[in-house]
Amino acid sequence: MQAQQGGDQWVSLVFFGVIIVVFYFFMIRPQQKKAKEQKEFRESVKKGDDVVTIGGLHGKVSSVENDDTIILEVDKGVRLKFEKSAISAEATKRTQTPAAKS
Known part of the structure; x- marks a missing residue:
């Protein structure tokens, strides 16, 4: 045993x-x-990229100020400063949908 x-x-x-x-x-x-x-x-991330923040805010990168900070344009004339760490994903990849089958 x-x-x-x-x-x-x-x-x-x-x-x-x-x-x-x-x-x-x-x-x-x-x-x-x-x-x-x-x-x-x-x-x-570079100028002109469409991105989504971790809070869900969609915008276009207006400028990259330094290694840690970017400026997002979320609407015409509305620019917001974000840390790069707040960027979640590239918006164009998230919003792409598969082509419709015919």
Whole structure:
């Protein structure tokens, strides 16, 4: 009976290890990839890009003041200053819809 209990511990340990690996590949890794893509996008923002802020405000980049700050034009003559970290995504990618099937 003692040998059987030792085997059960190994099975439990292997099962727990498999759960950790699955959790990493389905939860942590995709989040890291998305964060990396967002960081690269924020660093590549340039004048004229249509963007969406994390608050849902849509606008066009009017100017890039420095490494951390941009000016968004949200309407004719209305410009707002934002941190680059407040940019969520490129608006043209979010608003694109698949072509209608004929």
